[in-house]
Amino acid sequence: MQTTFHDLNLSTQLLNAIEDLGFTHPTPIQEQAFSVVRSGKDIVGIAQTGTGKTFAYMMPILRDLKFTEQKHPRILVLVPTRELVTQVVEEIEKLANYITLRVLGVYGGANINVQKRAILQGQDIIVATPGRLYDLALSKALNMKSIQKLVIDEVDVMLDLGFRFQLLNIFDILPERRQNIMFSATMTQDVDALITDFFKAPEKVSIAVSGT
Numbered sequence: 001m002q003t004t005f006h007d008l009n010l011s012t013q014l015l016n017a018i019e020d021l022g023f024t025h026p027t028p029i030q031e032q033a034f035s036v037v038r039s040g041k042d043i044v045g046i047a048q049t050g051t052g053k054t055f056a057y058m059m060p061i062l063r064d065l066k067f068t069e070q071k072h073p074r075i076l077v078l079v080p081t082r083e084l085v086t087q088v089v090e091e092i093e094k095l096a097n098y099i100t101l102r103v104l105g106v107y108g109g110a111n112i113n114v115q116k117r118a119i120l121q122g123q124d125i126i127v128a129t130p131g132r133l134y135d136l137a138l139s140k141a142l143n144m145k146s147i148q149k150l151v152i153d154e155v156d157v158m159l160d161l162g163f164r165f166q167l168l169n170i171f172d173i174l175p176e177r178r179q180n181i182m183f184s185a186t187m188t189q190d191v192d193a194l195i196t197d198f199f200k201a202p203e204k205v206s207i208a209v210s211g212t
């Protein structure tokens with residue numbers, strides 16, 4: 001029998017948001033990644049483009065993110081491009097429609113002082129490109145000490161674009177005790193090397209391409 005969103009034991013607020021979106025069933029990557037992300041273990045999820053990877057990590061994260069008024073963000077999502085920052089922020093806002101949550105997207109090429117002011121107001125989730133994230137952290141505008149989960153989305157594209165060094169710099173300024181969550185459309189040699197070099201035995205959740 002096909003898994004439903006109810007089977008995932010989501011909150012009523014999340015279920016209502018998903019119903020508004022018209023989604024009837026979780027996709028395979030959403031179904032299989034859910035309990036692993038919730039477990040707190042490091043995870044690398046592989047599934048092709050368009051299979052709903054954003055919700056695959058955001059549903060379990062939002063399921064457990066309790067509302068507080070604390071200032072410093074607890075979740076950091078890194079994506080390779082500014083277009084993706086905007087897209088991911090929009091997806092999060094849809095899913096979080098019925099919960100109180102502060103989410104901010106930051107990327108290069110936009111006014112950094114505007115971003116600094118928004119950060120000062122207090123945020124729960126930051127979605128960022130690596131370069132701008134690092135600049136904001138170095139300038140002390142963004143305090144990383146409360147980050148509990150690091151998501152690296154499109155990690156294959158990230159490495160293809162030459163962001164490995166930037167990622168390593170960011171790992172250095174994050175709390176060591178954190179969950180690492182990586183999602184990718186493909187398992188490339190570079191992705192494999194990053195995992196081997198920097199992550200503790202992540203759980204692998206891989207959805208085969210259908211029809212091959």
Ligand code: ADP
Nearest residue numbers: 023024025026027048049050051052053054055
């Ligand atoms: P990916 O990151 O794997 O490329 P996205 O997370 O961008 O995929 O999702 C692709 C599209 O599918 C988005 O428009 C998203 O809102 C939609 N989507 C996500 N989950 C579901 C679902 N369970 N059922 C139907 N559509 C979904």
Ligand code: MG
Nearest residue numbers: 053054153154
């Ligand atoms: Mg995606």
